[in-house]
Amino acid sequence: xxxxxxxxxxxxxxxxxAVRASDGERVGExxxxxxxxxxxxxxxxxxxxxxxGQGIASRLVHAAVTSDLARERRIAASxxxxxxYLREHPDLA
Numbered sequence: 001x002x003x004x005x006x007x008x009x010x011x012x013x014x015x016x017x018a019v020r021a022s023d024g025e026r027v028g029e030x031x032x033x034x035x036x037x038x039x040x041x042x043x044x045x046x047x048x049x050x051x052x053g054q055g056i057a058s059r060l061v062h063a064a065v066t067s068d069l070a071r072e073r074r075i076a077a078s079x080x081x082x083x084x085y086l087r088e089h090p091d092l093a
Contacts, residue, residue, distance in 0.1 A: 005056060007063035016064040018047075018056050028056045030064045030082070040069065041076040061085045065092050 004021050005028075018028030028051075031044040042064060047057045061082050065075055075093060077083040086093040 005059065007060060009064075009067060009069065011069070016060060016067065018060045018063075027051050028060045030057075030060050030079075032064070032070075035074070035076060038073055039076060040073045041078050042082040043078045045079050045081045057081060058085060062089075062092070 005018050006021050008017050008019060009015075010017060014032055014034075016030045016032075017026050019025065020027050028047040029045065030042055031046075032040050032042045035041055042061070045057055045061060047060075062085075064070060065082070065086065075086065077086055
């Protein structure tokens with residue numbers, strides 16, 4: 001199931017989404033807020049309970065923190081899941 005996921009940026013909603021390609025269902029969200037001109041805070045990540053444990057959130061966070069939007073910014077993580085992911089992947093922080 002997690003292989004059938006596409007990741008998209010929705011800048012007007014300040015979020016990255018994980019969408020199941022086969023039916024277009026949104027299966028994850030990573031919300032952020034911009035911190036001035038050079039920072040970004042990932043403040044909330046959501047995957048429905050029934051879909052947890054499949055790696056969707058990790059893949060979504062990876063897509064978000066390596067996106068063009070985040071790449072040139074100082075990354076903050078007030079979301080505990082994102083903070084843990086960045087601690088486990090210090091090359092991305």
